[in-house]
Amino acid sequence: MVISSIATTPQTKLPKLIVVMAFDPDDEGELQTAFGPAEQQSEERAVRTARTLATKHAGVIAWSRTADIPNGEYGEPVVLFQHGSVPDLE
DSSP: OOOOOOOOOTTSOOOEEEEEEEEEEOTTSOEEEEEEEEEOSOHHHHHHHHHHHTTTSSEEEEEEEEEEGGGTEEOOOEEEEEEEOOOOOO
């Protein structure tokens, strides 16, 4: 019997979580999510989607981060595109 496991080593490239979000102000002027978070298949697609949304919303951001989802570990977010007013990434 062969038992295989997937180990994360420094040489193993973690998958990326790629997300686009858009924001609009509510009646009190506070930013609220108007679109997303929507996961994207590639960074290029995320930027294209964000550019399109930027014409319709007060703020848009596309970002990515490495994601070791089974272990609940995530890398620092990297902004791919940002336009207008967006909240800080946490």
